Amino acid sequence: MGFEALGELLxxxxxxxxxxxxxxxxxxSxxxxxxxxALVHAAAVAADGGRADEQVLADAAERNHYQDVLGPAYDEMLADGVSWPELKHAALTCMVWIAQDRxxxxxxxNSGGDPNRLAPNRAARRRSGGASSTKNPASGSGTSTPPAPAHAKAKGKRRK
Structure with missing residues (x-):
């Protein structure tokens, strides 16, 4: 059978x-x-309070990384006069694609880059079965009787 040319598969x-x-x-490329x-990893490390790889950041600063990730679409977008937020969102989307997947x-x-719109909301979790109203078996009935006040305990122990 043999391997097919990868360019035809991807x-x-x-x-x-x-x-x-x-x-x-x-x-x-x-x-x-x-x-x-490397940039995405450095950003994640920095976001977690760690120290990002300064060499990676310096390499990226020397290049126009947005142009690199957008390829020929970069010049096309500039020629068409797209706005800065549109160009930035397109480039960051490509970085997510490269670092993760389609x-x-x-x-x-589709989130517009808003992290709050990326996380599923409560309603979506309910629809997906993520939230559950089933009680933990170790929790008993879920209610408890508050302890009696100290003065009530003392009255019960007195003899008349």
């Missing part, structure tokens, strides 16, 4: 709709992919 590209126009973003992975990139794109 049609890795994103099509991002901006202003009614679809922009096709091809898969990045291995170099851009590796740098993107599904994560779609979620990011």
């Amino acid at each position: 049609d890795e590209a994103l099509t991002l709709p901006l202003g009614g126009k679809p922009y096709r973003v091809p898969a990045p 291995a170099e851009v992919g590796l740098l993107t992975q 599904t994560a990139a779609e979620r990011f794109w």
Whole structure:
């Protein structure tokens, strides 16, 4: 049987709709992919209070990473006069795609980049079965009787 040509198996590209126009973003080079992975990891470390890899950040600062991840769509977007927020969102979506996968990139794109819209809300968790009203077996009935006040205990012990 043998291996088929990988290029025929993988049609890795994103099509991002901006202003009614679809922009096709091809898969990045291995170099851009590796740098993107390192940048995303450095950002996650910094977000968790750690120290980001300064060499990775310096390498990214020397390049226009948005242009790298958007490929030919970058020049097309500039020529069409897309806004800065649109260009930034498109580039960050591509970074999510490169670092994770297409599904994560779609979620990011459709959330508008808002982290609050990325996390499922309570209603969605209920629909998905994430929330449960079943009581923990160790919890008993879920109610308890408050202890009697100290002065009531003392009255019960007195003899008349």
